[in-house]
Amino acid sequence: MELKQPATVTLAEVAEAAGVGESTVSRVLRNHGSFSGKTRERVMAAVERLGYVPNRIAGTLASTGSRLVAFVIPSLSNIVFPDVLRGASAVLEENRYQAVFSVTDYDPGKEEALAAAMLAWRPAAVMLAGYEHTDGSVKMLRASGCRIVELLDLDGDALDIAVGFSNRAAGRESAAFLLKRGYRRIGYVGHDLNRDTRAGKRFSSFCETLETGGAPLVAREILAGASSVENGRLGLERLLARARGLDAVYFSNDDMALGGYFHCLAEGIAIPSKLAIFGYNGLDIGRAMPQPLSTIRTPRVATGQIAAQLVVANAPPQAVDLGFELIEGATA
Amino acid sequence: MELKQPATVTLAEVAEAAGVGESTVSRVLRNHGSFSGKTRERVMAAVERLGYVPNRIAGTLASTGSRLVAFVIPSLSNIVFPDVLRGASAVLEENRYQAVFSVTDYDPGKEEALAAAMLAWRPAAVMLAGYEHTDGSVKMLRASGCRIVELLDLDGDALDIAVGFSNRAAGRESAAFLLKRGYRRIGYVGHDLNRDTRAGKRFSSFCETLETGGAPLVAREILAGASSVENGRLGLERLLARARGLDAVYFSNDDMALGGYFHCLAEGIAIPSKLAIFGYNGLDIGRAMPQPLSTIRTPRVATGQIAAQLVVANAPPQAVDLGFELIEGATA
DNA sequence: ATGAAAGCGCTAACAG
């Protein structure tokens, strides 16, 4: 049935086989412009028979804009980014856009290099995390003419489109919640803040709010590696060994908080009576814990969706605040 | 300093500015062919001055092969796939390849449609999960002439390259381990097996091994949704409500197992004396639990790395077995 | 060592 094709059927061959001109085939395939039903059938039959797969490389070059959307993300380990990609990819697929990605490891220099490589594909948009980019990146992105979307942060000036929420507000509300609950000796366990600037913003506004509330941060433990359950457990262990009498700990992320929770379980530290725990992200896992995790739920998937929708619609420059939700939980 | 560029500097303009021919610029930029040091400097200066970013769409069209690698993955929620992407993307970036992806939601029909869309970009390779593809997908992929890599499964015949491990062996070893430990009344909690065929393979060989061992599966609870901590908790709750006297439960994944663990914690069921728990994947989280999770650690990141390396090297067709590691843990 | 010219496969006017 299926003959071995010469590996690459072109539009010209389809046109020839269907007995029509190339542009007609092009019109039919893109369902754009006008053509008769009969022509359409002939073309589709030829496409089918020859097993023709359009070459979008050629198509993109010939037309103006590409349907590539480039994601330059810090990490794939931090669940935040797969979630954003998930939201975006669903929308992009519906609109026949293709997602391209690369991973910076939270390194701005690498971000610049990868953004440059991405730009070479002339994408319709480049999606980046947050506002902290090198001057070189900014200049290059601005000059590229493609849409720029900054994700998951709203504390800064957007280059073009921004979608997310305020990390500063999240830090503030977390602190306010703990104060309201009556905790006064509060500590912090986090991962590398210089790299994850959004976590850094949460932390600094968290601290400010505590000070304003008259209960400044008692102690902190910053771990070198990435956010992880193991680091959370280790971090809390170290923090408690150093700082006595803490009544609550704020974690940079839910996975860190879960690690802290495990530490308490293992050590028999009663939660929240002896020690309260507060996280960030609102992962599903927090809901399934014996005591639901007190945390802030962030709209990660929605961030991706909205960002993709704005790009597809070629919306004007804007900053979209998706907000977040504080979940009281049972650990604080 | 930076003048507003006409949005799109071309190689021809660089050539003009440098006072050389287009092909010379092309040679210098790709560092291929011969040219004098002086020429090189002139070209690079022009590139710098004009802020030229090569157009890889045009480059790819003009040359033969593209440096795009397409991933058609079932999900981004299941951590397995971000892990694979992570391993692959590091290798691809080093070799100046670009990763493109789309998500099938475990739907073979959607896989076919997305694979077709991917092929339109004429990628160097298409990476897919496992062996279960529609006839249409297989025919199309075969005809495409690009490399095909099937990931995370080795129980079947590879189309071209396969990288992963045997899910059947994993199921078998899990069962053998539980039997060796003396468990005889064993249950199973899993997510949708028709969609996740790899989980299905583990489950069926798990059951076979139990039967051979004279302790056939006592009960199972299959949840409709995706693998998640909440489903694991719910699943175990339901299973225990129906089946009395179980002494061990095998979960389709570590997150499901963690949910089961949480259920036991909440209900005061002693682990492993009253009930043993066994997972699959070897997530970091399992190591941080108060009792390390008994599970099988799979080489997810390595799968991505090796797959990418084989593609970059244009290696001959082959199946690479990366194996897996049984972690005894403390929950079984 | 370097330039000229011919495409790569398609889209986009422009005529008919």
Next chain:
DNA sequence: CTGTTAGCGCTTTCAT
């Protein structure tokens, strides 16, 4: 409604 004709921006012979 449909065919012809130029390119899109680059790589690649092939001369020079």
